[in-house]
Amino acid sequence: MEISANNLLKVIKLAAQIILENGGETYRAEETIKFIARSFDVNEIESIATPTGFYITLSLDGNENNTLVKRIRKRTINLQKINDVNQVSRQLSEHSITLDKALEKLQEIYQRKDSGIKYSVLYAGLSSAFFALLFGGHALEFFTALITGIIVSMVSRRFENLQSYQFFSSIFSGLIIAYIAIFVTFVSKAGNYHSIIVGCTMPLLPGLAMTNAIRDTIRGDLLSGIARATEALLVASSLAAGTGVIIYTAYSLGLF
Amino acid sequence: MTGIFLDLFYCFAASSFFALIMNAPKNTLMHTSLVASAGYFIYLACSAKLNTTLGFFAGTTFIAMMGEIFARKFKMPATIFIFPAIIPIVPGFGLYETMLAFVQNDILSALEIGADTILNIVAMATAMALVSAAAIKMKPGKMN
Numbered sequence: 001m002e003i004s005a006n007n008l009l010k011v012i013k014l015a016a017q018i019i020l021e022n023g024g025e026t027y028r029a030e031e032t033i034k035f036i037a038r039s040f041d042v043n044e045i046e047s048i049a050t051p052t053g054f055y056i057t058l059s060l061d062g063n064e065n066n067t068l069v070k071r072i073r074k075r076t077i078n079l080q081k082i083n084d085v086n087q088v089s090r091q092l093s094e095h096s097i098t099l100d101k102a103l104e105k106l107q108e109i110y111q112r113k114d115s116g117i118k119y120s121v122l123y124a125g126l127s128s129a130f131f132a133l134l135f136g137g138h139a140l141e142f143f144t145a146l147i148t149g150i151i152v153s154m155v156s157r158r159f160e161n162l163q164s165y166q167f168f169s170s171i172f173s174g175l176i177i178a179y180i181a182i183f184v185t186f187v188s189k190a191g192n193y194h195s196i197i198v199g200c201t202m203p204l205l206p207g208l209a210m211t212n213a214i215r216d217t218i219r220g221d222l223l224s225g226i227a228r229a230t231e232a233l234l235v236a237s238s239l240a241a242g243t244g245v246i247i248y249t250a251y252s253l254g255l256f
Numbered sequence: 257m258t259g260i261f262l263d264l265f266y267c268f269a270a271s272s273f274f275a276l277i278m279n280a281p282k283n284t285l286m287h288t289s290l291v292a293s294a295g296y297f298i299y300l301a302c303s304a305k306l307n308t309t310l311g312f313f314a315g316t317t318f319i320a321m322m323g324e325i326f327a328r329k330f331k332m333p334a335t336i337f338i339f340p341a342i343i344p345i346v347p348g349f350g351l352y353e354t355m356l357a358f359v360q361n362d363i364l365s366a367l368e369i370g371a372d373t374i375l376n377i378v379a380m381a382t383a384m385a386l387v388s389a390a391a392i393k394m395k396p397g398k399m400n
Contacts, residue, residue, distance in 0.1 A: 015381045023278075079336045080279040086333055123276040130270035134263060135349060155278075194352070201275050208339050210346075210377075215335075219392070239284065240355040245325045248359045 003040055005066045009058055012036055012090075013068055014085060016047070016054050018085050023077035025212045026050060026224040032089050039093035051075065051227045069114040071078035074165070077208055084109045117157070124203060132199025140184070140191040145199045148180045153192050172233045173204055174242020182250050202240055206232035260300065267296040267344045284336055287326055292341040295319040299345050306330035313379040315345050320387035327328075334391070338384075347376045 015036060016029040027211060029049040033056060037045035043062040048055050053071040076115060088105050091097045097105070128149030132141045156169040181196035209232035217225030271292035272285050280288065299315030323338035350373030357366035 023335075024333070027337065078279040079275075079333075079339070081282050083332050083336060084282050086331075090331070120277055120324065123273045127270050127273035127277060130266045131344070131348075132271065134266040134270060134344065178324070194356075198349050198352045201352065202270070202343065202346070203277065205343070205346055205348055205351075207346055208278075208342050210381070211335065211339055211384065214381050215388050218385050218388045236351065240351065243352075244355050244359050247356065251359065 003060075003099055005058060005060045005064075007103070008037065008040060008042070008060075009056065009066055009068055011055060011099055011103050011106060013070055014060070014103065014110060015085050015089060016049060016056070017070055017072065018081055018106065020049065020051065020054065020072045021075055022081045023075065023208050024082045024085075024223050025215050025219075026054075026221050027216055027219040028082075029054060030221075032085065036089050039095070041100075050224050051231070057252070074160075076160075081109055081112070088223070121150050121153045125149035127203045128152075128200040130199075131202040132195050135195040135198045137195035137199060139189070140188065141195050141199070142183045144181065144191070145196050148177055148196065148200050149203070152176055152204070166231065166235055167184055167238050169244040170204065170238035174201070174239045174244075175246055176242075177201060178243040178246035182246060182255065184254050186250075197243055201243065204235075204239060206235040209235065212237065234242070260297070263300070264293045264297055268293045271340050271344055274343055278340060280336055281332070284326070284330065284332065286312055287322075288337055288340045291319055291322045291326075291337065292344055295322075295341060296344050309376055309379045312345060312347070312376045313383045316342060316380040316383035317387060319345070320384050324387060324391040342380075342384075345380065347373050350376060 003075070014032050014033050017031045019032060020026065026049040030047050033047040033049075034045055042058060042060055044057070044059040044065075046057045051072065053069070055067065055069050057065055057067045057075075059065045085106065087104055088097075088109075092099075092102050123145045126149070128148040129142045132145035137145065152173045156173055158164050159169040159172070162168055177197055177200040181193040182201070185191045185193040185199060210227050213225050213228035213232060216228060268289045272289040275285055275288050288348045295315045298318050299311045301311075302314045303311030319341045320338055323334045323341065326337045327334035328331075350369060354366055354370040354373055357363075357369055
């Protein structure tokens with residue numbers, strides 16, 4: 001099959017970009033690049049991916065090289081998109097779809113908006129609420145965590161386009177959670193603010209960054225492993241700083 | 257006894273809603289949540305009978321193993337199954353208690369709880385790493 005290096009690079013770039021921007025491991029991005037290129041019998045393919053960007057060099061005939069550099073600025077988590085890219089790369093390697101069709105599909109995946117912001121906010125609230133129950137909460141903690149989770153999820157969406165998104169959204173989430181938890185338990189003179197705070201912070205903990213850090217390190221991607229671990233540490237410590245400030249203030253004021 | 261069942265139900269609900277936030281594919285939700293509850297049960301049982309760190313290790317091993325198995329069965333990335341299921345086990349309460357002790361100026365117990373929490377996280381990491389390494393060994397050069 002005759003293909004142009006340009007088209008192939010376009011497909012590969014988009015696939016790797018979607019994986020890295022939506023919380024996939026870096027080794028997955030590299031393997032997908034290799035996987036797609038190999039299925040088109042390319043002479044040479046080499047790639048280096050890190051959580052903040054990737055480089056690809058591709059040569060169809062062994063003489064002429066095409067190189068592409070892409071910086072990844074925004075990182076969110078969307079498991080559905082990672083799965084969809086995985087399907088496309090499988091179909092490509094089985095030659096059940098053409099390169100143009102794959103590019104079309106990838107563009108559709110890339111531009112797809114998250115399914116209903118309203119629902120996602122509600123899910124965040126419910127998840128926090130059930131975690132509050134798991135950590136020893138009752139009805140009051142359940143409903144407080146539900147409302148807090150919804151508010152936090154709405155507020156952190158505001159920070160999404162910021163440069164240092166993770167730092168700001170974590171620290172403000174921590175502040176809001178601790179403030180509401182302490183306010184509600186202080187006013188109602190009942191309930192346990194610990195379970196509200198832990199319940200609401202559980203969904204915000206950097207579980208994926210931690211998981212990926214380990215999986216990347218095991219595969220020998222030391223650089224990515226360290227980068228992910230730093231990300232996890234940053235999120236966890238800014239969450240702790242946010243909640244800590246409010247709790248410290250509450251203790252200093254003698255509320256508890 | 258009912259307490260444990262309630263906890264497992266809470267764990268099931270929390271992790272399925274968490275999977276929904278992360279846009280996990282809809283047909284994996286049931287599996288992920290069941291694995292999360294089973295893993296949490298293993299964690300609770302081991303912590304009660306043996307010791308806490310072992311509980312973290314055993315629970316994570318189970319979840320990671322089930323994740324790799326489902327990944328091969330569904331032909332989907334393993335992260336989709338492992339990540340939402342592992343969240344209930346992450347020692348969030350330990351991290352919170354560490355922070356609380358620091359805030360209360362109780363450095364000694366902060367260090368004690370902190371070291372314990374880090375040890376538990378390391379246990380989880382080791383479990384995940386071992387399962388992940390075994391999974392690579394079983395199917396070399398093939399991504400999931």
